[in-house]
Amino acid sequence: MKLYFAPMTCSLSPHIVLRELALPFELIRVDNQSKRTADGKDFRQINPKGYVAALQLDNGQVLTEGPAIVQYLADQVPGHTLAPANGSWQRTRLQEQLNFISSEIHGGSAPLFNRDIDPATRALFQHKLSQRLDYLNRLLATQPYLLEHFSVADAYLFTVLQWLPQFDIEISDWPALAAYTARIAERPSVQAALAAEQAAPPV
Numbered sequence: 580m581k582l583y584f585a586p587m588t589c590s591l592s593p594h595i596v597l598r599e600l601a602l603p604f605e606l607i608r609v610d611n612q613s614k615r616t617a618d619g620k621d622f623r624q625i626n627p628k629g630y631v632a633a634l635q636l637d638n639g640q641v642l643t644e645g646p647a648i649v650q651y652l653a654d655q656v657p658g659h660t661l662a663p664a665n666g667s668w669q670r671t672r673l674q675e676q677l678n679f680i681s682s683e684i685h686g687g688s689a690p691l692f693n694r695d696i697d698p699a700t701r702a703l704f705q706h707k708l709s710q711r712l713d714y715l716n717r718l719l720a721t722q723p724y725l726l727e728h729f730s731v732a733d734a735y736l737f738t739v740l741q742w743l744p745q746f747d748i749e750i751s752d753w754p755a756l757a758a759y760t761a762r763i764a765e766r767p768s769v770q771a772a773l774a775a776e777q778a779a780p781p782v
Contacts, residue, residue: 580597580602580603580604580605580634580635580636580637581604581605581606581607581634581635582594582597582604582605582606582607582632582633582634583607583608583609583616583622583625583626583631583632583633583634583635584606584607584608584609584631584632584776585608585609585610585611585631586608586776586777586779587741587742587776588611588630588631588632589631589632589645589685589735589738589739590631590632590645591734591738591741591772591773591776592632592645592648592649592731592734592735592737592738593632593634593645593648593649593652593734594606594632594772594775594776595734595737595738595766595768595769595772596648596649596652596653596661596731596734596768597652598767598768598771598772599661599734599766599768600652600653600655600656600659600661602652602655602656606775606776606779608779608780608781608782609622609631609782610622610781610782611630611631613782614629615782616782617779617780617782625641626641626643628643632645632648634648634651634652645681645735646674646677646678646680646681646735649661649662649677649731649734649735650662650673650674650677650731652731653731660728660729660730661728661729661730661731662730662731663726669726669727672726673726673730673731673732676725676726676730676732676736677731677732677735679711680732680735680736680739681735683711684708684711684712684715684736684739684740685735685739687704687707687708687711688708688739688742688746690704691704691705691708691745691746692742692745705746705747705748708746708748709748712748712750712753712756713753715736715753715756716753716754716755716756717755719755719756719758719759720754720755723759723762724759729763729766733763734763734769737760737763737764737769740756740760741760
């Protein structure tokens with residue numbers, strides 16, 4: 580498999596999952612501006628949407644969208660605790676969390692990357708995102724992970740929470756959430772993924 584990634588983007592989530600599962604893969608960096616890949620291809624020929632992550636399987640099929648990728652990967656190792664079994668109530672709960680992260684945290688963060696929006700509009704987006712972080716802080720004050728065990732949802736949430744400093748949002752304002760991210764940052768898979776992405780030369 581090939582994972583197309585860019586540093587400090589949502590592609591970190593499937594990267595962590597690949598390492599959690601010890602699945603063999605090739606890591607290929609993408610330049611988000613030029614859309615060129617480290618192996619000299621036009622990334623838009625791989626993913627016409629033009630953004631990471633993209634997972635190319637050995638048969639040539641390409642899967643995009645982080646929540647779909649991480650569930651696919653987890654299903655390649657049946658019985659692993661990264662994702663409950665398909666069709667189970669707990670799998671539905673996992674999908675509930677993945678959708679919340681995708682729409683409310685990931686999607687809610689997107690406008691804040693634009694430094695040109697006016698301060699009043701920025702404040703509105705920051706306030707809405709803060710309300711979602713309030714919810715997560717309450718939840719994670721009562722349990723160590725989003726589900727019973729560390730799951731693909733935790734890999735995704737950890738990934739998007741890494742963006743908060745860029746928005747001038749201090750995660751320390753949410754103590755349980757801060758402790759959660761620190762706990763996940765200690766996982767060998769997370770440390771290995773971050774190190775590999777930092778070591779990858781620019782395209």
